Amino acid sequence: MLKTGIAAGIIAAVVCGVCFGLYTVRAMEEQRLLAEGEELFAEDLSEEYYLELRKRFLNNNGETYEHYKMTEGISISFYGDSGAIDSASNYTLPALVSLNFLERFIYIMGNEGETPEDLASKQGGVPMYAQPFTIPEGQESVEITLINEYGTVLVPTLTNNGGLNPCVIAGVEGNISVDEEGRTCFTRAEDGDRVTTEKDTVVTTRAMKNRKEDIVVVFLQELPEGYSAERYVEILEKMRDYQSLKTGDKCFYVISPVLNTDSEKVAELDGLLEEHFGNYYINAREYLCQEAIEKYDIRVKDEEDVEAVEKGQVCSRFLTKSGKLNIYALYAISELFTETINENDSEILELRFDYEEEE
Numbered sequence: 001m002l003k004t005g006i007a008a009g010i011i012a013a014v015v016c017g018v019c020f021g022l023y024t025v026r027a028m029e030e031q032r033l034l035a036e037g038e039e040l041f042a043e044d045l046s047e048e049y050y051l052e053l054r055k056r057f058l059n060n061n062g063e064t065y066e067h068y069k070m071t072e073g074i075s076i077s078f079y080g081d082s083g084a085i086d087s088a089s090n091y092t093l094p095a096l097v098s099l100n101f102l103e104r105f106i107y108i109m110g111n112e113g114e115t116p117e118d119l120a121s122k123q124g125g126v127p128m129y130a131q132p133f134t135i136p137e138g139q140e141s142v143e144i145t146l147i148n149e150y151g152t153v154l155v156p157t158l159t160n161n162g163g164l165n166p167c168v169i170a171g172v173e174g175n176i177s178v179d180e181e182g183r184t185c186f187t188r189a190e191d192g193d194r195v196t197t198e199k200d201t202v203v204t205t206r207a208m209k210n211r212k213e214d215i216v217v218v219f220l221q222e223l224p225e226g227y228s229a230e231r232y233v234e235i236l237e238k239m240r241d242y243q244s245l246k247t248g249d250k251c252f253y254v255i256s257p258v259l260n261t262d263s264e265k266v267a268e269l270d271g272l273l274e275e276h277f278g279n280y281y282i283n284a285r286e287y288l289c290q291e292a293i294e295k296y297d298i299r300v301k302d303e304e305d306v307e308a309v310e311k312g313q314v315c316s317r318f319l320t321k322s323g324k325l326n327i328y329a330l331y332a333i334s335e336l337f338t339e340t341i342n343e344n345d346s347e348i349l350e351l352r353f354d355y356e357e358e359e
Contacts, residue, residue, distance in 0.1 A: 074245065074351055075105040077163075077211050079119040080219040082112050082324060093219060096327075096334035101349075107214070109207055111157035115224050116235045121146075121154055122163045123216070124208040125239030128154050129200035130169050130186070137194045141177065141185040144169075147200065155184055163207030170201050215251040215345070216243050217337070219284075221325060222259040229269040233276055240277075251345050252277070255333065258285040258314055258325065266312070279344055284333045288314050292332040 078094045094106045110119055120126035131145040146154040156164060156176055165175040172195055174188040218239065223232060240252040254277050256270060266285075273281045289312050293300060298317045300306055305315035318329035325333075341349070 074251075074348060075107060075211070075214045076101070076217060077107045077109045077207070077214040078217045078219065079123060079239075080110045080217075080221075081114055082221055093330050093334055093337075096331055097337060100334070100338040104349075107163070107211060108160060109163040109211065111159045111162050114157055114162075116220070116227060116232055117148060117150065117152055118154065118157065119218065120235050120239050121148055121203075122205045122207045123239050123242065124205070124212065125242040126150070126235055127208075128203050130197065130203055131200055132197050133186075134197075135170065135172050135174075135186065135188055135195040138191055139188055141179070141187045143183045144176075144186045146176075146184055146203065155182070161206070163211060164205050166206060168204040168209075170195050170197050176203070212243060213245050214243075215245070215253070215341070215348075216240075217253045217255065219255040219333075220257050223257045223269070229272050232269065233272045236273075237276060245348070247348055247351065249345070249348060251280075251341075251348060253280050253282060253337070253341065255282045255284050255337065256286075258288060258329075259323070279340070282333075282337060282340055284336065285312065285314065287336055288318050288329055288332060292318075292329075292336075296328065296332060298328070 076094075076097070078097075080093075092108070094108055098104075098106050109122065117126060121128040126148050128146045128148050131147060133142060133144050136142060146156070148154060156178060158164070158178060166173050166189060167176055168174075169186060172188050172192065173190075174186050177185050177187065179185055216239070218236060236254055240250055243250060243252055245251055254273055256273060270283060270286070274283070289309055292298065293309070293315075298315075300309055300315055300317065302316065305317065308315045314325075314329070318326060318332075320326045
């Protein structure tokens with residue numbers, strides 16, 4: 001009970017600190033950060049986003065992040081949907097993880113509602129191809145069709161850049177966009193020779209050029225409808241195979257989906273993820289349903305919550321009114337991830353490489 005009380009006190013202190021920051025920084029300012037995606041277009045909401053976050057959080061010594069100089073060691077890239085990109089309080093899982101890695105760049109590489117294939121297309125594991133089209137000499141936009149090896153037509157979500165632009169098609173650098181009518185377009189960055197592609201041509205994304213040597217974390221709050229457990233695991237393995245740290249190790253973490261736990265495929269999915277990713281698989285759903293409830297002294301009293309926990313479903317104490325993971329859940333997962341990565345890759349975390357980041 002003593003340990004439980006201490007743990008409860010710790011999370012209460014952390015959550016109170018975060019909530020204090022939440023209420024002292026106007027909500028409109030937080031919305032502004034997310035809305036200014038165009039200004040941060042080429043930066044994947046990375047450095048500038050976390051420079052702002054650093055002003056809001058205090059470390060254990062009472063110092064703000066602005067007293068730290070962030071160094072470019074091995075970065076961490078989070079691929080995912082709203083679990084990694086957004087939350088009701090605008091404190092994301094990557095933001096909370098950053099509290100434990102003060103000197104490390106943590107990149108957001110996803111968008112709300114993206115599918116596993118969307119993530120893999122930008123990361124490079126399941127690359128996307130532009131079907132035959134003509135790139136004009138000038139910088140006018142031209143409609144394109146993007147497709148992957150599964151035959152899926154891809155329409156990018158661009159709330160955040162998420163590692164997409166600038167990209168390269170047939171040797172021409174430019175940006176992919178989606179116009180008001182929902183058409184996917186390509187606009188070259190500079191005038192040049194007219195180029196006509198005669199076959200499907202791979203799109204080399206910003207993430208493929210600059211984030212291939214990061215530690216990768218994939219976190220979808222829920223697996224989209226239509227995805228079998230086998231298909232999801234296959235895509236994740238292709239993403240892992242594409243990733244390549246300079247050390248030669250594959251630091252590729254998968255955090256389990258946590259919300260669609262009423263599906264019959266959950267047990268199968270958990271088993272496959274554990275089989276294929278071993279210690280690099282983090283079963284967040286099981287953690288929130290069992291250990292985290294005791295560790296953080298979460299009192300499950302409502303009959304619906306009791307039934308949910310018995311079924312292996314995340315209870316309402318870890319959810320917002322809109323059904324997203326709340327800050328208690330995100331904090332718990334961030335601590336579990338930090339504990340896991342320190343157990344698996346403590347030596348790699350200490351390494352520092354000189355990256356030649358392209359502007």
